[in-house]
Amino acid sequence: MDGTFVDLTAFKGKTILIVNTATKCGYTPQYKGLEELYLKYKDEGFVILDFPCNQFLHQAPGEDKEIHDFCTLKYKTTFPQFSKIKVNGKEADPLYKELTDKKSRFGGRIAWNFTKFLINREGEVVGRYEPPVKPEEIAFDIETFLKKK
Secondary structure: OOOOOOOHHHHOOOEEEEEEEOOOOOOOOHHHHHHHHHHHHHHHOEEEEEEEEOOOOOOOOOOHHHHHHHHHHHOOOOOOEOOOEOOOOOOOOHHHHHHOOOOOOOOOOOOOOOOEEEEOOOOOEEEEEOOOOOHHHHHHHHHHHHHOO
């Protein structure tokens, strides 16, 4: 979130939920459910990686600090949040280029904010959930992959 490069190998061995977010979106209240999932499962090796994205109708306005302050004050988020990125197109972040690679079972263009990717402990994408899917609706899948060690 402060612009420092983060090597994602720091999350090796964890079950990860990667989400592109926005603070002015109809799905923004999902931050509450995301935080609840994080608090429930973080001690079992689960982490949420939050990547704000302003590509969809400019629904993530402001600087990184403003976005972070909004999330921590309004939704009390404590999971890792990164700097604003692009998830589609030539300027897409390399992580999202990998996640959306059409060769991947879960690839394809990101349609909107709050698209979620579930990554197992081995670093494999094991689920993709489109924006209308609420965080609490994927708790079973998270539990399933947390149990697989």
